Amino acid sequence: MDLIATILVDGLIYAGWLFIVSVGLTLVFGVLNILNIAHGSLYAIGAYASASLVGAYFAAGGEAFPFGSYLALILAAVLVAVVLGPLLERGLLRYFYGRDEVLNVLVTYAVFLILEDVMKLIWGVNPYFVYEPYTLLGDVEIGPLFYVGYDFAVIAAAIIVGLAVWLTLNRTQVGKVVLAVIHDAEISQTMGVNVKRIYLGAFMAGAFLAALGGALTAPMISVTPGLGVNVIIVAFAVVIIGGLGSVPGAAIGALMVGISRAASVHLVPEAELFIIYFVMAIVLMFRPEGLFAKTQARKI
């Protein structure tokens, strides 16, 4: 019984994290039709930026009000989105809209490679530690098990992010416009929608979510080069399982991957590294376009 509870709690924590890092990816794909490998770099930059910012916050006397460091985390993600979002979308990606999907993967792969080294140039190769926000929330006791409170804050953040994205898309005017652009950018343009602005906005939102994922993770780990390499592949798996472009799909994908990984960690530790891809392969074998993908007509 304890084992099942442990697996579920671990799985949920991991799923929350997975959802935050992958929902931006699915959003960007849904609107721009670009599977963004550089999402991993944005995640890593978010982690570095938050490490620097939180460090600066405490250096500037933040000890008096340590909870302010959470604001610093979010501010770091906003900064990354505001600086890099327009730079990447306006400066590069817009020239590739409507091109082959796989070609666009390669364009973002190039961006990924470039950003990997840019990060080394800016932050060096030594690890950064910002443990303060991680310990602030104390411990949580569930039956015989102890968890760090921060882990549950990540789940809460995931739920907030998910609801915010879903409500924005489905319950606001902006969201309706975005959905119209997803459906048909050209018709939307003729109806007077500023498609360029929607693209930019969607990409910035995706960049923010990637960076937020990194920023929230930074207190839990040591921030080192190569952080984004593994994240992006895991996020891909989640997004593909759920169906590219689907927000509920990303949530289901994150839960499936999160719980299977937690199960494998406790039951078959050898399988930990590949269980994610295994789940993805199984899902794709039965649902070749993912669980929540829209069916598309074949072009003749």
Add this chain to the structure above:
Amino acid sequence: MMHLPVYVSAIIAFVLLAAGSLVLPDWAMFLFAMALAKGLVCLGIVGMMRGGVVSFGQGLYYCLGAYTATLVANSFGVSDIFLLTLISAAVCLAVGLVFGPLLSSYRGIFFAMLSLALSMVLYGTLSKMSFIGGTDGLNIGAPTFLGWAPEGRPLQTALYIYVVAIVVIAGALMRIYFDSEQGLITLAMRDNELRVEYLGASVRHVMTYNYVFGALLGGIGGTIAVLALGHVDPEFAFWTTSGEFVFVAILAGYLSVPAVFVAAIILELVRSFSNLYFPNTWQLALGIFLLIVIVALPGGLGSLIKRSKETDT
């Protein structure tokens, strides 16, 4: 080169490349051998690219071939390079025949991601298998050539000539395949799959062939690479390794077979020199290089040679 029969071009290519063994210094010969071995893997990707799909997981076969050769060499004392290549190729062929039919119905991003997932499964498995070295990998001894066991420079030369021979044979065979009925159907699929099916050809069969050839070439490339390096680790199957293969395939384009090997050599040269002169920014250089290729040379290097020949590609 334009209208020579394939085998004549192949012989000329072999003589030219093999002559390199007389003039190239040791480091360059090693670099060329590695580049050509990786070029074989990339040739497999190019074969699939002609049909409009790109495998982001060709490291699967590169790694599988390398591990098969290493395990066979270490467990059974086999050191003959011909035998090792044959066994690895057979294993990769078998695995390719299992996954090929499964993957043949996927396109675009799904093909790319599923192939990537398969290679990451292998990466994860190998990393956790401590009895075959885990993340440290395994060492393999120097190969022998039908009983002849060279050392030092002769070993390097022999290995280099062996790679050149394999590359030339594989290149010529793939060229013949590309120009065959199946190969041309692959090109037609790139334009419109449904039409090809209505004309009576099986798209799935052709995709399977392309995938299986890719598997075979990947395995051979991996075997040669591990024999040249003397060491294999799970990184062979990591997605960034596969990403480099895709990089070479994009740089080469799908129009020309020799371009694949030229591209592979260019990448190895760029890597070596960047590692030497600016070790912390070589990925940056690679990324910018990739963007330039995508923007300025969308058909790849091959399009430079073939532009006059194939006007409407």
